[in-house]
Amino acid sequence: MKKATPILIAIVIAGFATLAFQNTAHTGSKMPEPEADALWSYITETHNYTNWKFFPGYEGMYPGNSPHGAHLKLYANDVAYEAAKKGEPMPDGAILVKENYGKDKKTLMAITPMYKSAGYNPEAGDWFWAKLGPDGKSLAAGKVDSCIGCHKQMGGGDYVVTEPK
Numbered sequence: 001m002k003k004a005t006p007i008l009i010a011i012v013i014a015g016f017a018t019l020a021f022q023n024t025a026h027t028g029s030k031m032p033e034p035e036a037d038a039l040w041s042y043i044t045e046t047h048n049y050t051n052w053k054f055f056p057g058y059e060g061m062y063p064g065n066s067p068h069g070a071h072l073k074l075y076a077n078d079v080a081y082e083a084a085k086k087g088e089p090m091p092d093g094a095i096l097v098k099e100n101y102g103k104d105k106k107t108l109m110a111i112t113p114m115y116k117s118a119g120y121n122p123e124a125g126d127w128f129w130a131k132l133g134p135d136g137k138s139l140a141a142g143k144v145d146s147c148i149g150c151h152k153q154m155g156g157g158d159y160v161v162t163e164p165k
Contacts, residue, residue: 031093034117034128036141039095043113044136049075049097056084061105067146069100069109080116089158092118092126096160108134114147114159124148125159 032038032046043049054060055074064072076084080094090096094116100109115128121143129147131140140147151159 031117032115034115034120034142036130036132036138037136039113039115039128039130039141040132040136040138043095043097047077049077049095049113052077052097053081055096056081061101064100067150068098068112070103071101071105073099073101075099084160090116090125090160092116110134110139111136112147114151124152127151127159 032042052075055076058072058074061071061073064070075097077093077095079091080096083090083094095113097111097113099111101107102109111132111134113130113132115130116126117128118126120126120128124143127148128142129140129144130138130142131144131147132138148159151161154161
């Protein structure tokens with residue numbers, strides 16, 4: 001049997017590194033499956049979204065519109081935040097989490113994340129949509145027609161919609 005060459009060893013190591021990096025979206029940890037419970041666990045336990053930055057230009061609470069709450073907070077994970085700052089389309093692994101509050105600005109009515117997962121739904125920008133109760137219970141999730149229709153109409157080519165301030 002022949003000895004492995006340093007080049008062959010380097011190729012094998014690079015291959016393993018590539019496999020380990022797949023599906024991490026530059027976060028350093030595995031991204032969730034596009035599924036409501038997995039996303040909820042990711043945004044509340046693995047990478048708590050309340051520790052993320054607000055979407056650029058939407059710091060803190062701001063007035064909202066139907067179908068979201070009367071008042072909103074919009075969080076972005078690192079890859080989404082950086083893309084938004086540069087005015088670029090959202091990359092694979094981007095997660096935006098919108099907290100939907102009632103008129104009193106205190107009652108959290110729902111949490112509506114959108115998660116870009118390559119290959120999930122190419123016809124709608126690969127976005128996974130969810131409407132979750134404050135307890136994480138799924139009220140709607142997946143390829144939600146009402147989300148897709150509204151965001152397609154209002155969000156241009158990347159389905160990202162931010163309410164005017």
